[in-house]
Amino acid sequence: MELQAKVKQALSSAIALDKTILVDDDGLIGFVVSPDFRGRDSLSRQGIIFDALRASGSPLSPDEVHQVVAVVAFTPEEFEVLGPELPDLTPLRS
Numbered sequence: 001m002e003l004q005a006k007v008k009q010a011l012s013s014a015i016a017l018d019k020t021i022l023v024d025d026d027g028l029i030g031f032v033v034s035p036d037f038r039g040r041d042s043l044s045r046q047g048i049i050f051d052a053l054r055a056s057g058s059p060l061s062p063d064e065v066h067q068v069v070a071v072v073a074f075t076p077e078e079f080e081v082l083g084p085e086l087p088d089l090t091p092l093r094s
Helices: 003-014 042-054 062-066 076-085
Strands: 019-024 028-033 068-074
Touching: 003 019, 003 028, 003 042, 003 068, 028 076, 042 062, 042 068, 062 068, 068 076
Parallel strands: 028 068
Antiparallel strands: 019 028
16 A cells, blocks of 8 residues: 555545545655644644544554654635635645
């Protein structure tokens, strides 16, 4: 299973996912949109993401978790406003 699929599986086990954009470009980067991020600050959101990746039921090995470089967390409302302004990750897809 590809790293992107494993990350999405781990995240979907912990939070409701509206959208995920994940690209492996010498390390996984991307965006995650979830209503579960409402009312949480950036540090709390990152904690949710990395707790899900490191959870005992996660399909990721510790080495694979270390390959996750940056995953930015948005609420649906934030993504609706900021989404068009975000960088296009399509050119990074391999």
